[in-house]
Amino acid sequence: MRLSVSPTRMELLRLKKRILLAQRGHRLLKDKQDELIRQFMPLVKEVIGLRKKVEEGLKKAFQSFVTARMLIPPEFIEEALMWPGERITFEVSYKYIVGVKVPEYRIKKEGDIHNYGLATTSSELDIALKAYSDLLPSLVKLASLEKTLELLAAEIERTRRRVNALEYIFIPNLEETIKYITMKLSEMERADLTRLMRIKEIVRAH
């Protein structure tokens, strides 16, 4: 589609500048997109692996927890778990991957999870809680990686959209308009020339 501009020499110069800028922007965005995808691929693999690990771990932890519940009366379990023995401090920091702000979580564990009476609980509960506690770092890492992946995906999509808009719409439009203006200008030049020639002929005839 041709842009609606008047076919003048000024406009032509302006458009030529714009097309250079657009091409440069296109190249940069394309590089950004490639880099984003390059970062994205290994991350996907890492998330898949980590998720598998976490899901297996959760399954095991839950199973041992169920065993513990079978052996210990529910009110004792609730009593044992009522006061969390382990405190976690959770910190969020951010880093940038190709201009995308992604979260990084850090946790610090304090205290002992086995802070309940030995008389009312059995060792299965200890095992289950240990399993949960061991799983926590992976769980937190999974959370941050999945978020990162999500953010990267959104950015990749946005960048691709812009790359495509420049490549298939904006730059072709500019090219077409430039072509139109050059044609129009040379047409005007030819018209001028023939007019001059004709006038000269008339003048000479007198």
Place this chain on the structure above:
Amino acid sequence: MKIAIIGEKDAILGFSALGIETYPVTDAKEAGERLKNLTQNRDYATIYLTESLSSQIKELITELSDFSNIVVIPGRGESLGLARERLKKISEKALGTDVLSNEE
């Protein structure tokens, strides 16, 4: 910042000893309400949600994950593959193809 977990009581009880805030719910509707509350209260950096509940409130999760980081985990053991599905969607969105299925 804090971590919260929403799920069926027996599935998440084990987490309460770890210093994670647990919110036991009974059905998906309640879980959705709770999720809304927790995301509004910007204190929670990550909210874990059990798979069995999340399958019914998928839209809500996508909507709210702009505000907080919602991670779906299998509750009572077996994974329903919901998280994988979400991952698949993300990679399709980003790359145009599904890179996961040829991983097997």
